[in-house]
Amino acid sequence: MSILRSESMTRFNRREFLTVSGTVLGGIAAGGTVTARESASRYVVDLKPNAGLDGVNVVHDLSTVGLAVVEGSERDVRKLGTYAPDIELRLSEPVQSHLDTSDESSxxxxxxxxxxxKQAMDIPEVHESCRGEGARIAIIDSGVDAGHPDLAANVNTDLSKDFTGDGYGAGGPYGGYHGTHVAGIAAADDTNEEGVxxxxxxxxxVDCRVFSPDSLASFADILAAVTYAAEIDCDVANLSIGAYPVPRQGLGQFYGKVLNRVMTWANSQGTLLVISAGNDTADLQHDGRVCVENDDGSVECFSAISLPNEGAQALSVAATGPIGFGWGDTGVEEPAYSPAxxxxxxxxxxxxxAPGGDADLETTNPNWYLDLVLSTISEPIFDDDGTYLGSSKSWGWAAGTSMAAPQVAGAVALLKSKDPSLDANQVESILKRSASVPDGYDKAYYGSGFLNPKGALELV
Structure with a gap:
């Protein structure tokens, strides 16, 4: 058993590029610390018309959306169009987790x-109407274990793709258990008489892996994965990568522009982008500031926006959860739809x-973890040389907006399964119209409301 908590936000120098003061705007994966570093030789390029790619190494050809990710000298890159360094991003752990990888799991x-x-959303009754047949979900994350008994029937390993270039491939939990946990929430098998x-x-x-074993990801890899998901006709792409802040000026304008272009294009192709809102108790309606410390010790702060969850066409998902589920005879103190x-x-x-899990940080009840979300896990095992030896497959609990987003991604799959003619905007509209804000709760935590897959299917 392990209990993992998010780290606090820390300050970095200008070269490492991003820090946050005031309102914290989120973390990669399940929230917490974000480390963003400019790459010295890898660039995202907004290509000039008819630009050739001579003199550079093309990492991702995104010419479909007028972009390319390249490696090379800045002098050669400058000839291709406007550009900015790629950003390396570091994962932090879920807000709360309780991972059981022992053989005692039933x-x-x-x-x-x-x-x-799933009980809070009447899923057995939902499945009487639809189970998601024919729908396709991209999991843009740390890797999905295609060999997990609850996922083996679902993962398309032929379409799955590694965007990191680290050599491990796709269809495995090479970047950690996170992607497998997310995948199980969205589409764990219900016919194998085990698990969730x-x-x-x-x-x-479809496993679209953008995180490596050392937990590094890149902005460019995420762009490439979103583009790929649309190219292979995914109905929805789940990005449980929280939120990271960029300044609204300077390079931030470039990053925001290219992200918005990719997301808008993917949406136009029928791929709805479901993205976790982040786990830092931040008011995204009133964005905070990005601050950088100069070499002389002075600090500059800029107005910021959190991406990708505030990008164009993003369906951003906040998290809810109960307090007291399964604790005994005392009953539930907070319902499943209360904000985490x-x-x-x-x-x-x-x-x-949507349900992402909650936790009472002061309770001494031994069943505290039952308020988290139970799903599939697979923890990778490497030797000292980095050789992948396999994984420990089981089920475990975790909490975060990372766990809330795939609930919505799965609901998208249900709607597309019932009516494949729906486009991304129509699906989003149905999800919003069927949702409602619970009585007595602040709309700021819900947007259109708490996810209601049963009600959504009734509108199709």
């Missing part, structure tokens, strides 16, 4: 009684809220 009986999240039930258990999963203590919020910044 594999004889389903774990649905422990899934308060996913939102759309008959949907197809860590979730980011903002009336016009958040589109929907």
């Amino acid at each position: 594999t004889d009986e389903p774990f649905y009684p422990l899934q308060w999240d 039930v996913g939102m759309a258990p008959a949907a197809e999963l 203590f860590y979730t980011n919020y903002g009336t016009n910044a958040v589109a929907l809220a």
